[in-house]
Amino acid sequence: MPIDISPQPLGDSLLQLGQQTSLQILYTPDLVRELNTSGLRGNYTPENALRQLLKGTGIEYERQGNIVTLKRISAVTLPSLTVSTASLKQGTAEEGYRVSNVSGIGLWGERSLRDTPYSMSVVPSDLIENVNAQNMGQIFKMNPLTQEPAIHNNNAIPMVTIRGFTSFNPIYDGIPLALGNGSAVSVIEIDRVEILSGTSGFLYGGGRVGGAINYVTKSPTNVPLRTLTFGNYGGTQFYGHADIGGKFDDQGRFGYRVNLLYQGGDTAIGEPVNQKVANIVLDGHLTDTLYADLKYTYNDYRKEATQPEFYMMERTSIDTSKRYSPKWTSNDVESHKAYTSLRWDPSKHFTLRSAFFYQNTGGSTNQMTLDDQVDGTFIPGVTSGNTWQKFENYGGYIYLDTRFSTFAVDHKLTLGYSSTVIDQVSPTGGSYWSGPSLPLSELKNISEPDWEEPSAGGDIYFDRYNNVLIGDDITFNDQWSAMVGLNYATTINRGTGWYGDGSTYEKSALSPTVSLLYKPIEVVTTYISYMEALQKGTIVGNTYTNRGEVFPPLVSKQYEVGLKYDINPNLLLSTALFRIEKANQFSNLARPIPTFVRDGCRSITAWN
Known part of the structure; x- marks a missing residue:
């Protein structure tokens, strides 16, 4: 079923989940205080949606029919700061750099990657950091959907070949640029890269016959x-x-x-x-x-x-x-x-x-x-x-x-x-x-x-x-x-x-x-x-x-x-x-x- 929950405090997200599904979610206010979620959009079963919202929060649940009771995971050892930060985002090294959702494709909002009817892959921030990428060319040559690109000298924009056509005009946070000229990009501002293989005219307007590259920039973290x-x-x-x-x-x-x-x-x-x-x-x-x-x-x-x-x-x-x-x-x-x-x-x-x-x-x-x-x-x-x-x-x-x-x-x-x-x-x-x-x-x-x-x-x-x-x-x-x-x-x-x-x-x-x-x-x-x-x-x-x-x-x-x-x-x-x-x-x-x-x-x- 379709789930649409915006980024917000966890308590508000659980309330919206209960309104959009048949689940009755029971918990104490202290359990969710100061916890936040990055939201959730796409087709999920009610239980899978709940599991995604609770991921990395230290909270587990018990379900009897449509009644769900939340409680803190027992015997939790607090992770270090670095691991704690990673646990609140998708695509960590521990998860095999797997990302479940895409931030949005054209006018379609955030949704499950599996339920997106286009050929897509996502390069998460952990992979960008762990290969010590100086520019995005080092990432694209590892991606099975793209050929190793030439890098435009004066702005570091990769000229990426997808499905036999070159994609040079980048997209920033869902906004396509009319031309790559002057669109300087630095790796340190990029949180992840969403690679769409295939014609994207309906989604982003003119051009991009072989595919489109969306650079999703960094956002504030939920923990220090x-x-x-x-x-x-x-x-x-x-x-x-x-x-x-x-x-x-x-x-x-x-x-x-x-x-x-x-x-x-x-x-x-x-x-x-x-x-x-x-x-x-x-x-x-x-x-x-x-x-x-x-x-x-x-x-x-x-x-x-x-x-x-x-x-x-x-x-x-x-x-x-x-x-x-x-x-x-x-x-x-x-x-x-x-x-x-x-x-x-x-x-x-x-x-x-x-x-x-x-x-x-x-x-x-x-x-x-x-x-x-x-x-x-x-x-x-x-x-x-x-x-x-x-x-x-x-x-x-x-x-x-x-x-x-x-x-x-x-x-x-x-x-x-x-x-x-x-x-x-x-x-x-x-x-x-x-x-x-x-x-x-x-x-x-x-x-x-x-x-x-x-x-x-x-x-x-x-x-x-x-x-x-x-x-x-x-x-x-x-x-x-x-x-x-x-x-x-x-x-x-x-x-x-x-x-x-x-x-x-x-x-x-x-x-x-x-x-x-x-x-x-x-x-x-x-x-x-x-x-x-x-x-x-x-x-x-x-x-x-x-x-x-x-x-x-x-x-x-x-x-x-x-x-x-x-x-x-x-x-x-x-x-x-x-x-x-x-x-x-x-x-x-x-x-x-x-x-x-x-x-x-x-x-x-x-x-x-």
Whole structure:
């Protein structure tokens, strides 16, 4: 049956559980005082829901029919602070890094991972910490659903390949970014990463044909947390990381979390790195039904002598343990990011959820590329020339959930709106330098060119995605359920200078989804789903004969059949058969000037 309980004190959660099920829960007020829960949403049996709420509290229960009596576990040895903190969250090492719930997928709220009709995996904070991850690339290469990604140099965003397509535009706490540019991310602000394999157009708007990456950021802890970590990321990249969290008051209504990082030194191949990160989080249960939080992250990152990108390589005998770039090739980024969310539960029938995200970033990239020559030398090229780009990423959503029943069928109907924007300004006439053909051993001795001053003003790139959504999470009985929805998605694009002629591209389309779930037994969920995604058509760039041509929007389609099996409390087995269809766009490679064309359909059918 559907259970929907918001994060709050344990006593309030037990009261809501009793209202939503047939359980009569008996306990003394002292037993639950100063205990809190992170909430629970999804399809659970009443007893499984109770077990999840009591997990890590030191409380057990006895059940006789529908009457449940709570009592403290006898002979409890109090754990250390670190273990006590971990016991109040999912995905601990002791649990095999298993996570039972996802924080939310698009307009669908928090729910059981097993009862989510999409192929998903979750990387919890314990795994991120225990592998000493410097960036999320180290996590994705261990995940069976993703290929080892390239890391975008100037903001550390992984370009993750999922189901044959690259996902570059991240999602922060359920808010998708219109473009990855300027979206600096630090590992220390991430609590966990939710990886959705497959087309996600209905959920997040345009793009993301192969999958979506949701970075769930850290929140205040229910018990005091005080950790100080010193380590090394390789070479002489030493770092110090402080993580402090807890509650301001005895009732546990108002909390805080602070993460601070300083990193300095050289990478294993001699690239100087300096990074400073500050992440501050405040939250509070303003009333019994109203919750809000506020998060801020400052990221200042600089890396010099960044390894070049090898272009059109015909050999693979490059010794990657050596550095080939001069020190003046560098990547700089300075980012301010703010996020706030609100949840209001005026009654058991209605929930209002909203969030807003804003990020302001300045960045400069002097990235060297090397063009392989037949005589074994390389022609170096460098773009940007110390010119700074300005990025603004912002977006948000507002969703209203209503719960009602029609005869014996339960509904959770959600209406909502979401929007996300990238506004990028690049200096007009940014410099490009190309040097003579040189052997690898001489490249790092190249002197820095005399860069031309950029022209006044700037070239503008603007992307926006708007989504008007409706979805119904339907429960027919304990075995059958369905999720259906429509997204009226709009994509808007405008560019000047290098990015276009200033005209506005605006297209809209309906992106539907439908999923049917069947549970032959409690621990097994099977599903079949269909989803579409709107993606803006290409505005052909300056290097093609049809420069400025605007292609109509693309509509991608995905069909998926899957099965999820809770083998035991620490192991979830999932498998899926899927097919993705997407219109094909490419250069025809004509000489001397190619034409950019759309022809045919790219499709992928596979298991994962």
